[in-house]
Amino acid sequence: MSFLxxxxxxxxxxxxxxxxxxxxxxxxxxxxxLIGPSGCGKSTLLRCINGLEEIQSGEIRxxxxxxxxxxxxxxxxxxxxxxxxxxxNLFPHMTVLQNITLAPTQVLRVPEExxxxxxxxxxxxxxxxxxxxxxxxxxxxxxxxxVAIVRALAMEPMLLLLDEITSALDPELVSEVLxxxxxxxxxxxTMLLATHEMGFAKEVADKVCFLYGGVxxxxxPPEEIFKNPKSERTQQFLRxxxxxxxx
Amino acid sequence: xxxDGLGFAGGALLxxxxxxxxxLWVVGRVKQTMAINGFQALWADALLLGVLLVPLAxxxxxxRGLGQARSARRxxxxxxxxxxxxxxxxAHTWAWFALGYAAAWVIFLLLVLFFIANNVxxxxxxxxxxxxxxxxxxxxxxxxxNVVIFFFAGLLSLVWGLIIAVxxxxxxxxxxxxxxxxxxxTDAFLSLPSIIVIYLVxxxxxxxxxxxxxxxxxxxxxxxxxxxxxxxxxxxxYRAGLESIHPSQWAAARSLGLxxxxxxxxxxxxxxxxxxxxxxxxxxxxMQKDTALVNVxxxxxxxxQARIIASNEFNLSAVTTVAILFILITIPxxxxxxxxxxxxxxxxxxx
Numbered sequence: 258m259s260f261l262x263x264x265x266x267x268x269x270x271x272x273x274x275x276x277x278x279x280x281x282x283x284x285x286x287x288x289x290x291l292i293g294p295s296g297c298g299k300s301t302l303l304r305c306i307n308g309l310e311e312i313q314s315g316e317i318r319x320x321x322x323x324x325x326x327x328x329x330x331x332x333x334x335x336x337x338x339x340x341x342x343x344x345x346n347l348f349p350h351m352t353v354l355q356n357i358t359l360a361p362t363q364v365l366r367v368p369e370e371x372x373x374x375x376x377x378x379x380x381x382x383x384x385x386x387x388x389x390x391x392x393x394x395x396x397x398x399x400x401x402x403x404v405a406i407v408r409a410l411a412m413e414p415m416l417l418l419l420d421e422i423t424s425a426l427d428p429e430l431v432s433e434v435l436x437x438x439x440x441x442x443x444x445x446x447t448m449l450l451a452t453h454e455m456g457f458a459k460e461v462a463d464k465v466c467f468l469y470g471g472v473x474x475x476x477x478p479p480e481e482i483f484k485n486p487k488s489e490r491t492q493q494f495l496r497x498x499x500x501x502x503x504x
Numbered sequence: 505x506x507x508d509g510l511g512f513a514g515g516a517l518l519x520x521x522x523x524x525x526x527x528l529w530v531v532g533r534v535k536q537t538m539a540i541n542g543f544q545a546l547w548a549d550a551l552l553l554g555v556l557l558v559p560l561a562x563x564x565x566x567x568r569g570l571g572q573a574r575s576a577r578r579x580x581x582x583x584x585x586x587x588x589x590x591x592x593x594x595a596h597t598w599a600w601f602a603l604g605y606a607a608a609w610v611i612f613l614l615l616v617l618f619f620i621a622n623n624v625x626x627x628x629x630x631x632x633x634x635x636x637x638x639x640x641x642x643x644x645x646x647x648x649x650n651v652v653i654f655f656f657a658g659l660l661s662l663v664w665g666l667i668i669a670v671x672x673x674x675x676x677x678x679x680x681x682x683x684x685x686x687x688x689x690t691d692a693f694l695s696l697p698s699i700i701v702i703y704l705v706x707x708x709x710x711x712x713x714x715x716x717x718x719x720x721x722x723x724x725x726x727x728x729x730x731x732x733x734x735x736x737x738x739x740x741x742y743r744a745g746l747e748s749i750h751p752s753q754w755a756a757a758r759s760l761g762l763x764x765x766x767x768x769x770x771x772x773x774x775x776x777x778x779x780x781x782x783x784x785x786x787x788x789x790x791m792q793k794d795t796a797l798v799n800v801x802x803x804x805x806x807x808x809q810a811r812i813i814a815s816n817e818f819n820l821s822a823v824t825t826v827a828i829l830f831i832l833i834t835i836p837x838x839x840x841x842x843x844x845x846x847x848x849x850x851x852x853x854x855x
Binding site: 304307309331332333335336339340342344346347348349350359360363364365408409412 | 752753755756757758759760761762763766770771774775778
């Protein structure tokens, strides 16, 4: 049994079937990258794992626990599974520090003082302790996204989901975010990320899954997927990525 | 070929001369009315003289315009097109300036005529200074009742409205009846004229004989009625505000493990409130004005007091006092709303 098991998951938005019986597994301390064309279901899958979307059939298990379907304590689940979004989604009316301490103090009931110290330690780590009292608007995109990652980390999740977190960034800001991910990967953080950063996927991922048509079309270690893709679709996708100069 | 603007400036001059004539005539009428009523005062004469000077002052822009038009003419004769265009533009601006002020002056003269018509009937009916002065204290004291009603109804409807709005937004099937009730409530009270609610609550509830309501002062019943009505308005504003927060904020908060209620309290409401302060204030102002309606159930508010005075004295000047009081407390608030809206707009341009 893997750490995260996604089995035959189907997700429909009305008549539109986005996930069509998808299967996926992630081991502990693994970094798994989801690649594929827009609309293939990468983001939807992540949102389903976090319980932000209900699934229509199939099941998702974390550590052997079923985390999909009725009777699941979503708030408890979300304490264990963090997610970071493409558009950062920081709370604009709170300072950076408040953004980070809100969930630990309110959800985990960590004392204010302790939560603040831990948040400051996290900010120091990403070199933003001087921005603790700043508001999100006053930060660059890269800084905001790093704060968003740290906000998720403050809950000490077992699994971190990352939904195209560099797609909304200016190119020169991407590396600061990817460097943070690299560090997290080295520390053994279990991560599942939807990404268009093929170079990063190649370097950091333990496994790459190519999503197409709502299922995992092809999966394997990055060397294999990027050098030796078996299926026609995967080859086509990678060709267009190479043409765009992204690999 | 630019036009020199001589014709336009000349027309403006003619108009200002006519305006002077009209002012002279109006001043004559005022003086005549004063004579009939045996009123004579140095300050009044000085004031009338000042009124006469206004159209003369308008001669200044007109003459400047004419001067510019003449130099435009000269430049045209010399074939200097650019200089002609510049001078002509100046001439037009000055002439328009005179016309704008002249139009406002005409309206002022009409108001004066209206005021003194029928031997100052308008003035006597609405602006009898002695009555305004003698009844001022009484009216002001009654106006305090309006302020108190407004203050409490405002506060309560803010809270009540938020409760209704949150009830309307409760998620899930179990909350469906609550949502339905809240929706029905807002629909009903948005369509009910507040005067009817005040009437029903103010007269009806004490009639039921239920101890709690029977012993309530009328003012409190008025507060209750206004809260019921304006709670619905406030709820709509809150709801619009809460729904205007992007779903991604919900997703971010929920994904951190915050419950529905925590998300509302820490993330959604604080952001929504900032956006809805201007419309909420607008509702406040509307409610403030509606406090005058409580006279239908016999609360002695400023309007009711003024009506009593009006029927005793056969003169509406005390009501004018009330009108002025309402204007005085409302204008600063309207300006505040304008400023808040402007500030929000500026912030959005920034962001």
